[in-house]
Amino acid sequence: QVQLQQSGPGLVKPSETLSLTCTVSGGSVSNGVYYWTWIRQPPGKGLEWIGYIYYTGSTNYNPSLQSRVTISVDTSKNHFSLRLNSVTAADTAVYYCAGAGKNDAFDIWGQGTLVNVSS
């Protein structure tokens, strides 16, 4: 059973870069089954799709974040990562990694990381 484990800091200063990693266990990040995705949820609000990476390296980003976001995959470490540049308080949210399978549903999720953007 594929599981996702997130890691990364919970506090980032304004204008700096948010970096999170999602490690895949019980399977390979290169299995071709999942679109490896990042989703965020501001406090008290709904879910917002950030972007995905496929094992081929193909990426797709939310147009509202595209200029600031990079998602990458490291097959040697079996993980994928999120970088969000030039953060502001509006980027404060719980960030989730997730996998979208062939059924177009997000059937696996990381535990979530609350990232506060504050000086």
Next chain:
Amino acid sequence: SSELTQDPAVSVALGQTVRITCQGDSLRTYYASWYQQKPGQAPVLVIYGRKNRPSGIPDRFSGSSSGNTASLTITGAQAEDEADYYCNSRDISGNHPWVFGGGTKLTVL
């Protein structure tokens, strides 16, 4: 429109049946998936492909669809079903692959 619209809040008496709906143009073409999210926890997939349940999801959860509306029905709601429920689907607008509804807070009375 690429949006999915959900009622912000719905309530149901314990043991009764409740339907949570999701509306959007995308749903005329794509199936909806449904997620349950309890406070402080990650979302959990409860319905995909319109009416399929992942392993471990109770059969009181069911899905249906008609036109631009997808529905999640809980038959015999339990106290532990109190949660936020989100729908999502592929997005027909082409702006991004997926879109989420705003979520419905379900209260079990």
